Amino acid sequence: GESVGLHLPTLSVQEGDNSIINCAYSNSASDYFIWYKQESGKGPQFIIDIRSNMDKRQGQRVTVLLNKTVKHLSLQIAATQPGDSAVYFCAEERGTSYGKLTFGQGTILTVHP
């Protein structure tokens, strides 16, 4: 079935390294993709988004790359900090389903000092 999923369930990095979190999606009708960060005991928090007509978008220390050919999404975090430790979810929104997000499984990012 159609889904959004992640390649790696856990990722451990050293402080200062760059982190890359991956996500695969199968629905070519997806129009909008979002990365959320969820810290323990909290709700998801928006990090960065990208529309399907773009292939790259940059924010502060984060970059999202979209490869529509292989239906792949990635989140790059530069100079990862201990405060970046959290679960990261990719989510998709389809053009006919405004506001209704389909979430991937999640990747646990652990940053070691």
Next chain:
Amino acid sequence: NAGVTQTPKFQVLKTGQSMTLQCAQDMNHNSMYWYRQDPGMGLRLIYYSASEGTTDKGEVPNGYNVSRLNKREFSLRLESAAPSQTSVYFCASSHPGLGTEAFFGQGTRLTVV
């Protein structure tokens, strides 16, 4: 600015009991959502309300009912709780339309014994 507020934060129910999860947002958003999050999984949409006076089923609506009381409030009701409904429940809100950021509450951790 409180954002999205959920009550209660924790709840234990016995099988067959009923309860209502409350959600309120102060961002003047038209759209509101209820998600559930099970261990090791992403969030799944239970119900959503595109605007005041309208509600629609999401991916996993069975066993739940919702009420969009007014623009600010969107409640989720479990009429007869089952152990399979043990989960963390998140309410979210957003402006309508594709590509608008959804803001999440802190979550309600529900255990059904």
